[in-house]
Amino acid sequence: KQEVTQIPAALSVPEGENLVLNCSFTDSAIYNLQWFRQDPGKGLTSLLLIQSSQREQTSGRLNASLDKSSGRSTLYIAASQPGDSATYLCGNTNAGKSTFGDGTTLTVKP
Amino acid sequence: DGGITQSPKYLFRKEGQNVTLSCEQNLNHDAMYWYRQDPGQGLRLIYYSQIVNDFQKGDIAEGYSVSREKKESFPLTVTSAQKNPTAFYLCASSSGQIITEAFFGQGTRLTVV
Numbered sequence: 553k554q555e556v557t558q559i560p561a562a563l564s565v566p567e568g569e570n571l572v573l574n575c576s577f578t579d580s581a582i583y584n585l586q587w588f589r590q591d592p593g594k595g596l597t598s599l600l601l602i603q604s605s606q607r608e609q610t611s612g613r614l615n616a617s618l619d620k621s622s623g624r625s626t627l628y629i630a631a632s633q634p635g636d637s638a639t640y641l642c643g644n645t646n647a648g649k650s651t652f653g654d655g656t657t658l659t660v661k662p
Numbered sequence: 663d664g665g666i667t668q669s670p671k672y673l674f675r676k677e678g679q680n681v682t683l684s685c686e687q688n689l690n691h692d693a694m695y696w697y698r699q700d701p702g703q704g705l706r707l708i709y710y711s712q713i714v715n716d717f718q719k720g721d722i723a724e725g726y727s728v729s730r731e732k733k734e735s736f737p738l739t740v741t742s743a744q745k746n747p748t749a750f751y752l753c754a755s756s757s758g759q760i761i762t763e764a765f766f767g768q769g770t771r772l773t774v775v
């Protein structure tokens with residue numbers, strides 16, 4: 553059974569810092585790796601989707617990479633801003649059905 | 663605007679009651695999903711449906727029931743058999759193909775009173 557782990561569980565950084573969030577999974581036979589943002593009391597907003605044949609995806613200040621051989625994905629956030637404060641979840645998505653990590657709660661201090 | 667709508671946003675249930683959470687999508691997606699989220703935890707799959715009139719149990723289906731009579735609707739009923747129903751419930755949809763992106767609603771917070 554696929555298991556997804558996210559480390560660290562919480563992260564606090566000063567504004568402007570570049571940071572990396574980690575996601576590891578136990579079964580390398582994945583189809584997609586999707587990163588989401590969740591604000592308190594809200595649903596999940598899709599940030600990036602990396603197909604299994606891809607190694608990375610970029611959107612603005614966000615860059616996500618996927619290394620199936622090591623079972624890892626990273627989300628890189630450049631020049632962090634207070635508005636980036638949220639919980640970030642990764643999900644191993646197969647036909648839309650996902651196994652999620654517990655998330656990393658990011659706080660960016662002004 | 664295309665998207666997924668969950669209602670209500672907040673729901674209160676008395677002990678022994680069944681309650682139904684609504685999920686509607688206008689994305690023309692074949693597949694729909696229900697997840698449960700508890701504080702500080704990730705999402706756990708309750709039920710999913712990849713086509714109308716068909717659905718499968720997820721990891722924590724006990725105490726829940728669903729129906730999929732229409733492509734755009736996938737209601738979740740939390741029955742009295744669910745002993746710890748207080749949680750945040752999220753509905754999602756996708757095209758149902760292997761390489762596909764999942765989209766989520768804004769969630770329903772259910773509280774037992």
